[in-house]
Amino acid sequence: MSHSLPHVVIIGGGFGGLYAARELRRAPVRVTVIDHHNHHLFQPLLYEVATAALSPGEIAEPIRHILRRQRNTCVRLAEVIGIDVTARQVKLSNHEEVPYDYLIVATGVTHSYFGHNEWAEVAPGLKTLEDAIEIRRRFLLAFEKAEWEPDPKRRRALLTFVIIGGGPTGVELAGTMSEVARRMLVKDFKHIDAGSIRVILLEGLPRVLPAYPENLSESAKKQLEKLGVEVRVNTRVTGIEPGAVLIGQERIETENIFWAAGVAASPLGATLGVPLDRNGRVEVKVDLSIENHPEVFVIGDLAAVTDAEGKKVPGVAPAAIQMGCHAAKNIQADLKGLPRKPFIYKDKGKLATIGRAAAVADLGRFQFSGLFAWLAWLIVHIYFLIGFDNRLLVLFQWAWAYLGLNRSTRLITYYETQYEPSPKPQKII
Amino acid sequence: MSHSLPHVVIIGGGFGGLYAARELRRAPVRVTVIDHHNHHLFQPLLYEVATAALSPGEIAEPIRHILRRQRNTCVRLAEVIGIDVTARQVKLSNHEEVPYDYLIVATGVTHSYFGHNEWAEVAPGLKTLEDAIEIRRRFLLAFEKAEWEPDPKRRRALLTFVIIGGGPTGVELAGTMSEVARRMLVKDFKHIDAGSIRVILLEGLPRVLPAYPENLSESAKKQLEKLGVEVRVNTRVTGIEPGAVLIGQERIETENIFWAAGVAASPLGATLGVPLDRNGRVEVKVDLSIENHPEVFVIGDLAAVTDAEGKKVPGVAPAAIQMGCHAAKNIQADLKGLPRKPFIYKDKGKLATIGRAAAVADLGRFQFSGLFAWLAWLIVHIYFLIGFDNRLLVLFQWAWAYLGLNRSTRLITYYETQYEPSPKPQKII
Numbered sequence: 013m014s015h016s017l018p019h020v021v022i023i024g025g026g027f028g029g030l031y032a033a034r035e036l037r038r039a040p041v042r043v044t045v046i047d048h049h050n051h052h053l054f055q056p057l058l059y060e061v062a063t064a065a066l067s068p069g070e071i072a073e074p075i076r077h078i079l080r081r082q083r084n085t086c087v088r089l090a091e092v093i094g095i096d097v098t099a100r101q102v103k104l105s106n107h108e109e110v111p112y113d114y115l116i117v118a119t120g121v122t123h124s125y126f127g128h129n130e131w132a133e134v135a136p137g138l139k140t141l142e143d144a145i146e147i148r149r150r151f152l153l154a155f156e157k158a159e160w161e162p163d164p165k166r167r168r169a170l171l172t173f174v175i176i177g178g179g180p181t182g183v184e185l186a187g188t189m190s191e192v193a194r195r196m197l198v199k200d201f202k203h204i205d206a207g208s209i210r211v212i213l214l215e216g217l218p219r220v221l222p223a224y225p226e227n228l229s230e231s232a233k234k235q236l237e238k239l240g241v242e243v244r245v246n247t248r249v250t251g252i253e254p255g256a257v258l259i260g261q262e263r264i265e266t267e268n269i270f271w272a273a274g275v276a277a278s279p280l281g282a283t284l285g286v287p288l289d290r291n292g293r294v295e296v297k298v299d300l301s302i303e304n305h306p307e308v309f310v311i312g313d314l315a316a317v318t319d320a321e322g323k324k325v326p327g328v329a330p331a332a333i334q335m336g337c338h339a340a341k342n343i344q345a346d347l348k349g350l351p352r353k354p355f356i357y358k359d360k361g362k363l364a365t366i367g368r369a370a371a372v373a374d375l376g377r378f379q380f381s382g383l384f385a386w387l388a389w390l391i392v393h394i395y396f397l398i399g400f401d402n403r404l405l406v407l408f409q410w411a412w413a414y415l416g417l418n419r420s421t422r423l424i425t426y427y428e429t430q431y432e433p434s435p436k437p438q439k440i441i
Numbered sequence: 442m443s444h445s446l447p448h449v450v451i452i453g454g455g456f457g458g459l460y461a462a463r464e465l466r467r468a469p470v471r472v473t474v475i476d477h478h479n480h481h482l483f484q485p486l487l488y489e490v491a492t493a494a495l496s497p498g499e500i501a502e503p504i505r506h507i508l509r510r511q512r513n514t515c516v517r518l519a520e521v522i523g524i525d526v527t528a529r530q531v532k533l534s535n536h537e538e539v540p541y542d543y544l545i546v547a548t549g550v551t552h553s554y555f556g557h558n559e560w561a562e563v564a565p566g567l568k569t570l571e572d573a574i575e576i577r578r579r580f581l582l583a584f585e586k587a588e589w590e591p592d593p594k595r596r597r598a599l600l601t602f603v604i605i606g607g608g609p610t611g612v613e614l615a616g617t618m619s620e621v622a623r624r625m626l627v628k629d630f631k632h633i634d635a636g637s638i639r640v641i642l643l644e645g646l647p648r649v650l651p652a653y654p655e656n657l658s659e660s661a662k663k664q665l666e667k668l669g670v671e672v673r674v675n676t677r678v679t680g681i682e683p684g685a686v687l688i689g690q691e692r693i694e695t696e697n698i699f700w701a702a703g704v705a706a707s708p709l710g711a712t713l714g715v716p717l718d719r720n721g722r723v724e725v726k727v728d729l730s731i732e733n734h735p736e737v738f739v740i741g742d743l744a745a746v747t748d749a750e751g752k753k754v755p756g757v758a759p760a761a762i763q764m765g766c767h768a769a770k771n772i773q774a775d776l777k778g779l780p781r782k783p784f785i786y787k788d789k790g791k792l793a794t795i796g797r798a799a800a801v802a803d804l805g806r807f808q809f810s811g812l813f814a815w816l817a818w819l820i821v822h823i824y825f826l827i828g829f830d831n832r833l834l835v836l837f838q839w840a841w842a843y844l845g846l847n848r849s850t851r852l853i854t855y856y857e858t859q860y861e862p863s864p865k866p867q868k869i870i
Contacts, residue, residue, distance in 0.1 A: 070496075
């Protein structure tokens, strides 16, 4: 790998960053992927870790292992704290600076508590592996505590699980939590019966999965209710405090509150010095680069993109993958002296899972739900796991979990009990 | 489960406590197993987690799940802070008191730094799942840091791994660490070559595995050296500080120090008010109960036992299992008005693994080493995993890891980077 080749720095090892790196594997460039985690996370299955159905290791893979055979690529575990587009340098938290010729920023989104950051401690969200482990810890500890709780009021609060936000994450979490709690956990807890468990899903808009067609929202609601979830729409949360969710005058007593209501762009976007949209996402041009800096691309959930056909690009994994490949292709076009191409998003449809054997699918012309949608969801996700060494293993584990045999994921480890909620560590290395 | 039945409280869900509970499954008693972890840990494979070959979930199983079908038994996640043998009560950290008719104490051992508790932070030991995760974190982070370290001196220190203590744990850890680092990790790190990795095993006595026959110690040493471990015997560590191990005037620069040199009894033994041996273990009578309190049994590594045949009982899993069953049988004898039986330890031999396909076996008359010993070790451990729901899964994972396919265990999660070394959390619930 010659040091005279152009240096492409990719920040973020999620779907966008990883596919951008792969697309550059034979290009005459040096690639450095920087992430503050050592692993790529298969986010679509994160709710399975949060509900103790899969182990953290089953949906994550070290980034450097995924890219180990790519000769022109290095991986660096480090935290990026800023970008100097004038000097063309990325600033690391250890005060080092990494120069680049091309930069691809793919740091995604984090939770947004709509100005109520104090809610974060009481109501964790689900974006990272650590979030999932924390939700799992709270979910399992609630049962451990309820098992021996003599006060009936507190016992009820311990067995009440409130999920705020009826988008795909909230729906997945509520459906699976209800299913795992009622079908599996109760068998291990001798003083808890399934009837005393409440799982409540709160959505501010008039229906769950608001981005889906109305009939699918209706179907999702019915499937959730079949799994024992109380679905409440048109319900705006006005307050969250330890032990309760407030909805105007109403008060739901609960020891378990999970947040799936909103996301905000990664703060790194703001250091680029270009316009951001209302959610803090970076507005990019149709070639995915930013204004005045054709060498800087922003992709994935962090980018606010209207594609060449005028479509708003949604914040989903397939869009991030397409953008990653596209940005990498435009870099290669530059190097060959060819013109860049505008980005066109290919919408393959939407799938949301609800529980084991329950889902909704919106493939544009075709819309369906139930077992068939769930099988479609399963096939798509197995397909996307391609590139993961352990996809066979995950499949095996999944089948195992589905048969109700895998309980080893229900660990409460001491690190987790020592957890002090701070949204992000300041320094990793 | 009638409340008029005698209440047997078992503290500790390790091998001893778990087998005691199982032995009581049909006895006319109520059983409560109390542990401050929610999981039973299959300790013989702990080094596999520390070296990123197995996931934490693969060697641990929720105690309440293992005992879920045992109708007379409840499981409680709680920390015991003391025992009042006069009032026949166990004191929990939440100020509750749990009364008992019979008590079985099986809380095992923890690390001993021979009076140098300040070494604990620099040189973690390997007893719990959290210990293993912490060692794995340090092991993997050392490679991440070395990959990008420009200073050759610091780079050398980052790639030097020192294991202190040449007993079974130290031998396992050193052998596997060397093997995983040289055969697997180096493939993922492009700036690190196998030749720059040093794994050093330090033992104060004249040979490794001092509890084994001399020829097996010699064989273990040779097998370790074949795996690239530098074995140094007659080497007493005089100091440990961040970045270095001191041996008299000699100084080994290393960023990675692991402790496998000594254990001390769980402090709970001291609250029983009976004589302890030099290592803090509780001296028990030949029926495994303590002096003046026939209703209190101490078993497993916490007990200092000379059996009815005058044999000192070693601190190994088979001994803990035998003691657990024996204490439970003596309780049943009491209830039937029959005399108690003295404990006789059945020594089935010793096995220590060194790496993949390397081990030593001492079955008394038969002693062997190498692949054959390793296969014996494998068979014995699969046998012991019986009772674990996931033993097939572990076998599968193990095969997977053995074929070099499983890297998903190499996770560095953020909880772990936030780790603040304190030997034990004060309160779990």
